[in-house]
Amino acid sequence: MKQSILIIFLCLSLTAFATKRALLIGISDYPAVRHTGAGWAKIHGANDVNMLRLNLKKQGFKVTTLIDEKATASRIRRAFEKIQIEAAPGDLIYIHFSCHGQPVEDYNGDEDDGWDEAIIPYDACQIPVKGVYSGKNHIIDDELNLWFSKLRKKIGSTGFLYVVVVVDACHSGGIDRGEEYEEEEEVFVRGTKTGFSLSNKSYVPRLDTRANIPIKSEKGMAETCMLEACRAYQSNYEFKQNGTYYGPLSFYVNKVLMRHKLSSDDSWVKDVKKLMDNNPRLVRQNMVIQTTKKK
Template identity: 50%
Template sequence: MNIAKATYCVRRVCTVLFVILSVLCLSWPLASMAKKRALLIGISHYPQTTRNNPCTWTNIHGSNDVRLLRGTLQKQGFRITTLTNAQATASHIRRALKRLCQQAAKGDMVVIHFSGHGQPFEDLSGDEADGWDEAIVPYDAKKCYSRTYTGRCHIIDDELERYINSLRTTVGPRGFVYVVLDACHMGGASRDESETDSAACARGTNVGFSPNGRTYIPRIDRRGHFTVKASPRMAGVCFIESCRAYQTNTEIYEQGQYYGPLSFYISQALQHTPLTHNLQWVHKVVEAMQHDKRLIKQNPVIETDR
């Protein structure tokens, strides 16, 4: 090989190396800018009106879950926003979700968590096969339809999905979004009378919210995994729900406090495991709940884009 050819080859190699290093240097700042963000919402005390009012929500222990998970996620470097009790109104939750979508950036890891009551909500758009949406119950959402309350403070799954899809698009395929729902959409206000632990509460009601006076009849679906929309332009997502739609999510007593079982076992799983895109820790949570004899009638549900 003559000197001219050798020089040409060296230049080509240097050019290729320069391009590779340039790409790497550009990607490193982006990776370092990625953040971990969490919005934790928990309600223990709902507004009480008259005693034994069937339209009043019972008090539970959702704010305990926020305290528990805040400490767990802070240790893993998350920037955390919390809304508890009277802070967790529908308008405040919507505002926090919108702000989260605006503040998030490419590559971020995001956790959205809700601990409180859940309720079936009559499907008015016609997109649900069983005729019922699922709704989380903010602090100011009423249990019953009336002339003065038509459901504006319930946050149904269709609305929540819009926020989540916006967030997934914002953080992009290098990011990831977890949604934890420690509520249920049927069940009573407390454990069965046969249970000895009367202070433990169920998070939800089997009375559907219906402007048309319909009666909610739960559909029995025993699947533990569902697949949601995937897109190469959107972040991966994992919804973790405390129980199937026809089951009751009952709190458990641990370490001197009542917690939602899903929140408690998530905290346990993340004590020594970093929260990443890898869903192995999620399966550990499911296994732990299934081995808890108190939760024999409760099965968590996972929804992913994979």
């Protein structure tokens, strides 16, 4: 999983009594932090959640949202515990992250490049602050993968998990204004090119250019499909539509799902990728699809 982290979908084939469940996490206004450099820039993750919530409710999903100050690390963790307890075989589950993302120094040695990826809750700092913050509110990919594995086992082979991550971090350089942006527009980038490290280690992104990445599966586990807004070495730029800023992946996922009913058939994902690829304003980022399904 990339740090940018950031939208997760689990698609499960439905049984007669299956339930559609969605957990949407979006942060726009991170709190001001008195420690220089420890805070996060304003983005518009809440707009993504408010847009998707209406669409998913129309499709019959039981939707839980965590927005801004409600999207703390403890509340996110409790929400995952709750959905794991309530989930049943055959459920269709959609999980969405629209917030900042950051690479975090790997301390257990399970990452080849020495870095984990993390989503950034409302109450996480961007840099370590001695005696105040050492990273406990960063939710790293190891923890996320454990949650997802438990969910996939709980809903079983008749279920499906979708994960959409639009938390991708900025690794490719400064927040420059490209020609594809209108002159009056501000430029908002989700994430940071600076890694979170207690040892002051410098982060260098892995240059993985794959657009489709396979995910391993086990017998009895639900299949899963994860969508990411850009590659690990790229930046995830927001864009403005009808006067409102959105994450482009969130916007196009919602647009496609307005005409496609979510199910274990993930063919609609190709339509999202086509829209992303054909937008000239998104030439600096490439959508990534991770899936257990063979294409």
